[in-house]
Amino acid sequence: MDIINVCDAFSSYKIYITSGCKDFKSVLGATGFEKNNKIFIITDHMIYSIYKEKINELFSGFNFKVHVISSGEKNKNINTVNNIYEFLLKNGSDRSSTLVAFGGGIVGDLTGFVAATYMRGMKYISIPTTVISMVDSSVGGKVGYNFQNIKNAIGTFYVPHLVFIDIDYLKTLPKEEFINGMAEVVKYGVIKEKSLLNYLKENLKEIMSLEEEKLLYIIKESLKIKNEVVSKDFRDSNFRNILNFGHTIGHGIEIASDHKLPHGYAVALGMLTELRLSQYKLGLGEEVYKEIYNLLRNIGFPTQYKVDNINLFMYAIKHDKKIENNEINMPLIEKIGLTVTKVVVEENLIIKAIEESIGRR
Ligand SMILES: NC(=O)c1ccc[n+]([C@@H]2O[C@H](COP(=O)([O-])OP(=O)(O)OC[C@H]3O[C@@H](n4cnc5c(N)ncnc54)[C@H](O)[C@@H]3O)[C@@H](O)[C@H]2O)c1
Numbered sequence: 295m296d297i298i299n300v301c302d303a304f305s306s307y308k309i310y311i312t313s314g315c316k317d318f319k320s321v322l323g324a325t326g327f328e329k330n331n332k333i334f335i336i337t338d339h340m341i342y343s344i345y346k347e348k349i350n351e352l353f354s355g356f357n358f359k360v361h362v363i364s365s366g367e368k369n370k371n372i373n374t375v376n377n378i379y380e381f382l383l384k385n386g387s388d389r390s391s392t393l394v395a396f397g398g399g400i401v402g403d404l405t406g407f408v409a410a411t412y413m414r415g416m417k418y419i420s421i422p423t424t425v426i427s428m429v430d431s432s433v434g435g436k437v438g439y440n441f442q443n444i445k446n447a448i449g450t451f452y453v454p455h456l457v458f459i460d461i462d463y464l465k466t467l468p469k470e471e472f473i474n475g476m477a478e479v480v481k482y483g484v485i486k487e488k489s490l491l492n493y494l495k496e497n498l499k500e501i502m503s504l505e506e507e508k509l510l511y512i513i514k515e516s517l518k519i520k521n522e523v524v525s526k527d528f529r530d531s532n533f534r535n536i537l538n539f540g541h542t543i544g545h546g547i548e549i550a551s552d553h554k555l556p557h558g559y560a561v562a563l564g565m566l567t568e569l570r571l572s573q574y575k576l577g578l579g580e581e582v583y584k585e586i587y588n589l590l591r592n593i594g595f596p597t598q599y600k601v602d603n604i605n606l607f608m609y610a611i612k613h614d615k616k617i618e619n620n621e622i623n624m625p626l627i628e629k630i631g632l633t634v635t636k637v638v639v640e641e642n643l644i645i646k647a648i649e650e651s652i653g654r655r
């Protein structure tokens with residue numbers, strides 16, 4: 295089992311990374327859990343239909359109860375949060391109780407938010423079951439929910455007591471969800487680590503067929519990069535924004551598609567357009583564009599896309615949370631591993647970059 299120590303100005307906790315459903319009980323035992331402490335597990339319907347037995351097995355011998363929420367982004371809202379509060383209250387949760395998020399980023403963000411706010415904060419454990427939740431949302435402490443169609447409009451920073459990653463959960467993840475999460479892995483490589491990109495290129499077939507050793511490697515490397523970035527700027531004041539690479543344009547594409555295009559697919563397209571912008575603004579080489587284009591295509595992402603509703607797309611970009619002084623800015627790449635934050639980009643240049651990246655026929 296591998297362990298990553300997450301340590302920043304506000305917190306420290308461990309991420310355990312394993313396969314084959316090993317070691318969970320010993321980890322739980324070693325972190326001071328008493329058999330009579332109450333454990334409340336939050337998961338979603340889809341995951342529970344697959345992992346009910348597994349959850350019973352993992353927590354057998356402990357005093358636990360499960361609350362199942364509906365899957366999907368539209369349920370990442372205040373009603374679901376309220377239902378979790380009610381479940382906790384009804385079952386006599388107190389501050390010695392522990393919440394467990396067993397699921398993807400949605401279960402994680404909601405459970406983390408409840409843990410941060412119920413009785414002014416309770417312990418929570420994260421057991422991520424998707425690529426996104428393993429490589430992205432399990433580090434960084436962002437928790438929350440959507441409000442009036444604004445993603446993650448309500449939220450705070452709150453970190454788990456521990457994260458337990460078991461890559462075996464990925465075996466049941468639909469292929470599209472797996473590909474979705476790979477956009478973030480490619481992003482980590484582009485913003486910080488050439489060797490991760492090389493590894494992806496050289497081992498892509500094995501990674502896509504879920505070969506254990508290769509999956510463990512890319513997950514660990516991704517987490518190390520995210521951890522390194524977050525630990526320098528936990529509250530997201532500037533440097534952490536490099537994690538937003540591909541996300542300004544990606545977010546616009548996602549919204550303009552009325553969320554029909556999954557997040558990772560939109561970010562992959564966003565990265566291609568932002569690489570073009572990096573060429574215009576920072577002199578990034580054409581060979582980098584080609585390299586990332588090929589990698590994304592080989593993973594299974596679309597590389598050509600007609601942006602739906604260009605007005606809505608521009609509106610979304612201009613109203614991004616990160617906009618300052620009415621100027622569109624975004625992190626761009628000077629070379630692989632070197633990202634410059636807050637590069638101001640003009641509207642007409644964005645249109646040109648779209649035409650000369652994903653818009654080309
Ligand atoms: N807090 C952060 O820093 C952060 C970072 C990235 C994303 N997020 C949030 O995460 C969410 C997206 O996360 P996600 O992609 O994990 O989505 P998700 O939680 O909706 O999971 C995707 C789908 O896969 C199913 N599923 C999950 N695990 C499974 C498994 N092992 N086998 C079979 N099916 C499984 C779920 O039921 C769901 O239908 C978004 O709401 C996003 O805002 C948060």
Ligand SMILES: [Zn+2]
Nearest residue numbers: 478541557561
């Ligand atoms: Zn993302």
